[in-house]
Amino acid sequence: QKEVEQDPGPLSVPEGAIVSLNCTYSNSAFQYFMWYRQYSRKGPELLMYTYSSGNKEDGRFTAQVDKSSKYISLFIRDSQPSDSATYLCAILDDKIIFGKGTRLHILP
């Protein structure tokens, strides 16, 4: 089983909708969980990271970790066309392990 599983999409939603992006992971010992955003033809950039379980909010973005089900989520409220990108979840093992990324399209 892969360390981190992520649906590659693409996911298309209308502008203003709430977006939910999800990943599952295999090892309950993982403590750090990250979300990177990657625009087309650019390098990934860190969006948010959380330590252990619970929620973390930053503006329109909320990262959520459910350690009991080994599930991590990123919610985007009031989605904008500028949010169109690939979103990669990642966990910290002895190295950072990335999911394959979900392509998100916000339709104007």
Add this chain to the structure above:
Amino acid sequence: NAGVTQTPKFQVLKTGQSMTLQCAQDMNHNSMYWYRQDPGMGLRLIYYSASEGTTDKGEVPNGYNVSRLNKREFSLRLESAAPSQTSVYFCASSARVVQGIYNEQFFGPGTRLTVL
């Protein structure tokens, strides 16, 4: 402050040719990384350098060599390119590697390599 820079941006090679991808960072980071990104495969670590003078293999090191030239620069060399090495290559850096502690990685813009 340019962050992480990579050269070249694009490259086309023939099978068997060699080339070196260059990476530099100006954030005084100790640790640097090389990844490749392929459709459907995500980002995979090729090699990393935890600090100047050290290098270690990542998940997919075969066919590559690296050199940590100094604290700023970390190069990736393909000695005999193969079509399977067609990919987008990203360099990244972080302040340091501390076991079990997350340090944000900052990525360069990537090098798009095609091997014919």
